[in-house]
Amino acid sequence: MNKKIYIYLFTLFAILQSCNREELVTEPTETISTPAIEQKVNGMFALMLKDGTGGTTRHEDFGQKGIDIFTDMLESDVALSRNAYNRYASLANYSGILDYSSNFNYIPWRYYYRVIYSANDVINDFGGNDNPDFSKGSKALFAQALAMRGYAYFYLLQLYTKEYAPTEKGVPIVTSILQTKSEMKKQSEVYDQILSDLTRAETMLEGYDRNNKIKFNQDVVRGLLAYTYAAMNNPAKAQEYSQKVISSGNYPITTASQLTGGFNDVSTPSWIWGADLTTDMGLDLISWWGQMDYFTYSYQSVGDYKTIDGNLRLSIAANDIRKNQFQQIVSGYWFGSGKFYDPARVKQGQRQIETDYIFMRVDEFYLLKAESLAKQGDAFLPQAKQALKDLLQNRISDLSFIDSITNSTDLLKEIYHQTRIEFWGEGKSYLAMKRNHMNVVRGQNHDAFKGLDIPSTDEKLTFKIPSAEVINNPNL
Secondary structure, eight states, rough: OOHHHHHHHHHHHTTGGGOOOOOOOOOOOOSSSOHHHHHHHHHHHHHSSTTTTTOOOTOOOOOOHHHHHHHHHHHHHHEEESSSOOOHHHHSHHHHHHHHOOOOHHHHHHHHHHHHHHHHHHHHTTTSSSSSSSSSSOHHHHHHHHHHHHEEEEEHHHSSSOOOTTTTEEEEEOOOOOOOOEEEEHHHHHHHHHHHHHHHHHHHTOOOSSTTTOOOOOOHHHHHHHHHHHHOOOHHHHHHHHHHHHHHHOOOOOHHHTTBBBBBOOOOOOOOOEOOOGGGGGGOOSHHHHHTTTSSGGGGGGOOEEEOHHHHHHHSSBBGGGGOOOEEEEETTSSTTTBBOOOOOTOOOOOOOOSSSSETTHHHHHHHHHHHTTTTTTGGGHHHHHHHHHHHHHTBOOOOOTTTTSHHHHHHHHHHHHHHHHHHTTTOOOHHHHHOOOEEEEOOTTSSSOOOOOOOOOOOOOOOOHHHHHHHHOOO
């Protein structure tokens, strides 16, 4: 990790717990006296990694990767198959999502708005959203804040609304640290804000060469734009931006060996966005690795088993190398321990986390491109099939099943199926479930609601605005 970034992240990690207000904060979370703009930008990214950034002391609260587990469990491809420590029980049985006072509703809300206020603090240092003064810092730093704000609002809409409905309620928009009212806005208004932030950032990042993969570059921003347009049911634009990421030529498709290589190294060529973690950061059992990796000392190794949904595992073809990502380390429980693992592969061997975090890889955009083409109708069927084949050619030995698909409806179902397999444990399947209006069907290996079949718009699958926000914000 770049030394300057590392020093600042480490300092910020030590102080992030100081802000414990229960309502949506109306001031930046930065606590170092008048830090430089670049340090504030580094602080934004620290929020993505550190435990407690969702405003609680719960062991499920650790930034973006913590929320990835939330969504993977709701979408149900990650099954809580054994509940020994009661960490995710009320999430897995949906009672925590149906309860407005639950921390499972509060943590994402608090986290993303902390990110937004941190971004707004940077933007304020440039003089505000309009006509920023770049004598105070580079365009790239301003673009980091814009992109971070766009990312946060994108996730808020995916989590806290049932589906894309432009005229219905979205979430409050806050674009300044001086803003005292947080009024609820229509989805269309929030999406407009996301597109404005991301497209401005895309332009400003032209030619920018980042020094660390946790920073935004044009490819990360274009990836977020592709997801935004896909969520807005604009497949032509989603295809366009997916192709931009692919055509950059910066990221080769994840290889067969890398698919079972541990997903633990941010330098992996296919990774577009990720975090280089070191033991000095002090991340331990309260982390994604602690919750998901059998070889890290934490809950996964001692009885809170998060496994692949039984139906999904059985649906993986025998000639698909991704079947090897799942292993029955404990009899009856299929862990993702052939996909994600500490390299030493010793039970509870990793105590302080040094395996890296992945946020985005190029493979996502081959599948999103295929999905977007298929949504444009049967005329685009050959192109959509080819995009799917481009990804799967080094995963499945016989792709003739794709050739046999004769319509876009069936192809979309297969693309969704492949998305669930490819990105198991990466927090992407919930987004696909929402934008494709796919039912959640649970296998028999879940601790709760075995065999459940519910639509994507069911109340159980959408986070609720937390009671603390409802009480403290009269403008909702």
